[in-house]
Amino acid sequence: MLRRTVPRAFSSATSSLRGLPLDGTTINENVKSAKYAVRGNVLERSMELQRRMAAGEKLPFDTIVPCNIGNPHACLQSPLSFHREVLSLCISPTLASDHPHVFKKDVVERAKAYTAGLGGGVGAYTNSQGIPAVREEIAAFIAERDGHPARADHIYLTNGASEGVRILLTCLLRSGGLHDGLLTPIPQYPLYSASLTLLGGTLVPYLLSEGANWGVEMDNLRESLATARAKGVEVRGIAVINPGNPTGNILAEEQIKDIIEMAVEEKLVVIADEVYQSNIWKKDASFSSFKKVACDMGYTGAEGDERLQLVSFHSTSKGYYGECGLRGGYMEVHGIGAEVRAELYKLSSLSLCSNTIGQLATGIMINPPKKGDPSYETFTKERDDILSSLERRSIMVHTALNDLEGVTCNRADGALYAFPRIRLSNKAKKAAEAKGVPADEFYCLEILDQSGIVLVPGSGFGQEDDTLHFRTTFLPAEATMHETLKNLARAHEKFMDEHRD
Amino acid sequence: MLRRTVPRAFSSATSSLRGLPLDGTTINENVKSAKYAVRGNVLERSMELQRRMAAGEKLPFDTIVPCNIGNPHACLQSPLSFHREVLSLCISPTLASDHPHVFKKDVVERAKAYTAGLGGGVGAYTNSQGIPAVREEIAAFIAERDGHPARADHIYLTNGASEGVRILLTCLLRSGGLHDGLLTPIPQYPLYSASLTLLGGTLVPYLLSEGANWGVEMDNLRESLATARAKGVEVRGIAVINPGNPTGNILAEEQIKDIIEMAVEEKLVVIADEVYQSNIWKKDASFSSFKKVACDMGYTGAEGDERLQLVSFHSTSKGYYGECGLRGGYMEVHGIGAEVRAELYKLSSLSLCSNTIGQLATGIMINPPKKGDPSYETFTKERDDILSSLERRSIMVHTALNDLEGVTCNRADGALYAFPRIRLSNKAKKAAEAKGVPADEFYCLEILDQSGIVLVPGSGFGQEDDTLHFRTTFLPAEATMHETLKNLARAHEKFMDEHRD
Incomplete structure (x- = not known):
């Protein structure tokens, strides 16, 4: 019989009879x-409008523009050929x-190498932690990126980064x-708040400083930690999103160092969400991973060195690949002992393995064609076209937002979003209250109804x-971006005019 | 600020200072x-042996034979061409x-239809519940299978069936x-026990009756329910695996009817794990879904009719497709109200959507080529070859197991497994005890060391x-099956000889 069956008796509960x-x-x-x-009321409303348009209803716009979610291919970004x-x-x-002329040599070779390593092709379950050959590729990528070694057995492939976050937090x-808690930036990507609730x-919460380009302020962080502990919360870790979502900031190495020092001192697991590491727009800025800075500081994570405990996440969904639908991603653990690694493996094995196509897409993402490879030129052109267009769009969006009445917006140094602050009149706030929705959601719903543009309220x-924001991606195709921003400006102006005190 | 932040104070907990x-x-x-x-100690040991063999060590066998898991492609089953x-x-x-001569017309058309419905191709996030067009296909499949209507908005596509089970149980x-509980068959597929613990x-537990070909006995079931309730457990549902895993039994409509009647009376959600619905080996037997029987009984699940609450699961991993690695699957809810359906949607949206390739594979699985389609002949030949070979192998395995000393095995009427009972000597049991492992695990480890065959102990x-079993798949390729069974017999004989009282 199984060890865990019906317990002898529960003291306090009584089950219902029926x-x-x-x-x-x-x-x-x-x-x-x-x-x-990100998939809340405003999106629901946009789906309703889409249905009404499809049914022939005339609305003030011709098309729904999904700026609510970082979903590049839905905004017509092309996938990479290789x-x-x-x-x-x-x-x-x-x-x-069967058709030897169809594919380039490096395409055929890469596919052959993967297929050989799969033992049963893409239709077989893999090792629950992911295909060993792909984990080796990832380890090599991390080692080259950071200048410090990485280990394939510290890498777990997951269905997107979200699954990794779920497994780790579990x-x-x-x-x-x-009362276990997690230091979480505000604003944050709501996967963290939702997972915590679940x-x-x-x-x-620790507040990012809007006045300092959404940077982390250490005093603030330490105060949040102390307050939580005083209230009896056992704070287990700190989540950091770098580059920031929704804020678009990039952490400097100095800031990362400060956070690591605090995590070591206070015994906090660092959860480094680094899925936007290839989306860097600020001139002369570069991405530094928590792993790199940690190793630079001497926290090597060698077996037995658990002074710094760090788990970092990456995904195929962002960067210049934008392969959201394939659900590829990985987490790398650092300073996490064998016993916990085995439990992470067991949790992964409960769903047997992550999907093989997402695993392979992760391998290709971090190991693209190299100089001299037949696909190299096409690859670099495709990549650079996407990145330079995204950079131009980030500037277009940031500039247009700052031109709006009552709106200020920090520059998006990285990632795929702008998170402007909006100042609404008392009349607007009262109208929202009358409708029973937060003021920022009221604003986003009105903008949607007028322009078809789907934003996400800052409250999410x-x-x-006493501040209000919204998040928008800058993913609409470049050819239509000018028009989209004009529509947004028109809808915003109308909203402001209709709600003057 | 977010609604849920640090609570004012916890009464009983004190956090640590550091x-x-x-x-x-x-x-x-x-x-x-x-x-x-399924991925426990015996598998770990097999991976170790694999490494030792790769390093050149001589072992009593040439190859590891993975009978521990229903992973057909790893056992060289070919994928379906279409x-x-x-x-x-x-x-x-x-x-x-670019290459119009390469693909058949129906292949091109199907791909075009899917791509059109994706709006952004396979690289874009889909609706969190799954691609609408694929859900429509699934609803049509269910309606045809059961002779009762099905609704696309009651279907949720998931990364394999495991993810659906996790979401539903959550x-x-x-x-x-x-103290919420779930009636779970014993033996069961350990996803259920593990998810409950988690x-x-x-x-x-409710015991399946080995003497009655692993059937469900209603008296037994009612007694389990009453006992649990008396102990204060709030029993929320009943899991049924049909065809059975690990038992291979098929439930007759009469039995399904009895279970449904009890579920209605006792207000239990029925969790019908029907992932083996295409694996039917017993002559003249057929698969009846819980949904079909429920609708036959008048529990139509129409909006507002929540007398019977049923959630059924399907997967691309089994059947004749065996596409485990692609992680495709779905759940259909029946008699579940809009509020709960919205919560299931929200939980799905937390990981944004299941992988698109798995979603499309699910669509193709339940909507294969039809008579007259260019791919129809190849498809039927491939399908029938796989199914008839699996049927032959199920008989080979069942017969060979019954020929072993101290082993009895019910016929596998369906699914991919045999679950024989083994009778071990006191000497064997004592040897297991001395090693600190359950007797069935001890047996499986010894068989592995002698034969390279990976089994799963019944205790899992x-x-x-006071009974002992193991589970084996009958998936090793037909050409090697005879040899595998001879090796198993030899290892079994050796074990029995070495442990005679």
Whole structure:
């Protein structure tokens, strides 16, 4: 018999005699409480408008512009040829032998190498931690990026970065009435707040400083930690998103160093969300990983060195590849002992393995064609076209936002978003109150109804008290961006005019 | 600011002043307690042996034979041509236009239809519930299979069935000290026991009857329910695996009807794991879904009719497709109200969407080429070859197991496994005890060391007290099956000889 069966008796609970239906009152409360704004009310409303347009209704716009989510291919960004061709061949290996003229040599070779390492092709479950050959590729990429060694057995491939965050937080946050918490930036990507609610953990907020280009202020951070501890929260870790989502800031090495020092002192696991590491727009800026800075500081994470505990995340969904749908990603653990690594493996094995195409896409992402390879020229052209266009769009959006009445917006140094602050009149705030929605959501709904542009209210990410923001991507195609920004300006102006005090 | 931040104060907890490292003592206890035998000790040992063989060590066998997991492609089962070609074209849509002679017309058309419905290709996030066009295909498949209507908006595409089970159980099992439980068959697929442990739920076991070909006995089931309730467990649902894993039994409609009646009376959500619905080996037997039987009984699940609450699961990993690595699957909810459906949607949206290739593979699985289509003949031949070979192998394995000393094995009427009972001597049991492992695990480890065959101990699935079993797939390639079974017999004989009382 299984070890864990019906316990002898529970002291306090009494079950109902006839069971409970599954409905809104008997569902897990943590599920109900979790919020995920990126796919919340404004998106729901946009889907309704889409249906009404499809049914022939005339609206003030011709098309819905999805600026709510970093989903580049939905905004017509093209996939990279080499990447896709290798995946096609991995799925149908005979294509290359049957039609030898169709694929370039390096495409065929890469696909062959992956297929050989798969033992059963893309249709077989892989090692629960991911295909060993791909983990070796990732380790080599990290080593080259950081100038410090990386180990394939410290890497876990996941369905996008989100699954990695779920697995890690499931291990970190203890259940059963222990008040474990996570220092989380405000504003933050709502995966963190939602996961904390779901797992019964406590969000310990630390405010990013809008006045200092959304930087982390250490005094602020230490104060948040002290306050939470004084209230009985066992703070287990700190989440850092770099480059920032929704804020677009890039952390300087000095700042990363300060955070690492504090994490070591205070025994906090650093959760470094680095999925935007290839989206750097600020001139002369570059991305430094937490792993690199940690190793520079001497926290090598060698077996037994658990002074700094760090888990970093990467994804195929962002960068210049934008392969959101394939759900590829990985996490690298550093300073995490064998026992915990084994538990992370077990959690991964519960869903057997992440999808093979996403795993291979992750391999190709971090190991693209090299100089001299037949696909190199096409690859670099495709990559550079995407990156330079994104850079131009980031500037267009940031400039246009600052031109709006009552709006100020920090520059997006990295990532795919702008997070402007909006100042709304009392009349607007009262109108929102009358409708029972937060003022920023009211604003986003009105902009949507007028322009078809889907924004996300700042309240979904968290914002300083008495401030209002929204998040927009700068992903709409460059050819249409000018028009989109004009439409936004027109809708904004109308909103401001209609709600003057 | 976010609504959920640091609470004012916790009454009972005191946080540590300097934090806690993440290690074996500070990890979430539920994670530590969860067991997942399919990828447990025996598999670990097989990986070690593989490494030793690769390093040149001579072992009593030439190859590791993975009978531990239903992973057909790893056992050289070929993928279906139509399915893979459509996926290749979805990944690289220009292949068809650049090389018009390469693909059959129906392949090109299907890929075009999917690509058109994707709006951004396979690289874009989809609706969190899954691609609408694929959900429509699935609804049509279910309607045809069952003779009752199905709704696309009651279908959720997931990364394999495992993710669906996780999402559903997360909604169903309340946290915070409520003793919610799930009736679970013993033996069971350990995803259920592990998920329950992880979510803090209680496994309420009901024994399948080995003497009645692993059927469900209603008296037994009712007694388990009553016992659990008497102990204060709030039993929320019942899991049924049909065809059975690890048992291979097929439920007759009469049995399904009895279970449904009880679920309605006792307000239990039925969790119908039907991933083996295309693996039917028993002559003249057929698969009946819980949904079909429920609708036959008048539980139509129409909006507002929540008398019977049913969630059924399907997957691309089994059947004759065996596409485990692609992680495709879906769940269909029935009699579940809009509020809960919205929560299931929200949970899906936390990881944005399941992988697009798995979603498309699910669509192709349930909507293969039809008579008259250019790919129809190849498809039927490939399908029938796989199914007839699996049927022959199921008989070979079942017969060979019954020929072993001390072993009896029910016929596998369906699914991909045999679950024989083994009777071990006291000497063998004592040897296991001395090694600190359960007797069935000891047996499996010894068989592995002698033969290279990887089995899973019955204790990983649960078994009646004082009985011992193991699970084996019948997936090794037919050409090698005879040899594999001879090796198993030899290793078994040696084990029995060495452990005679």
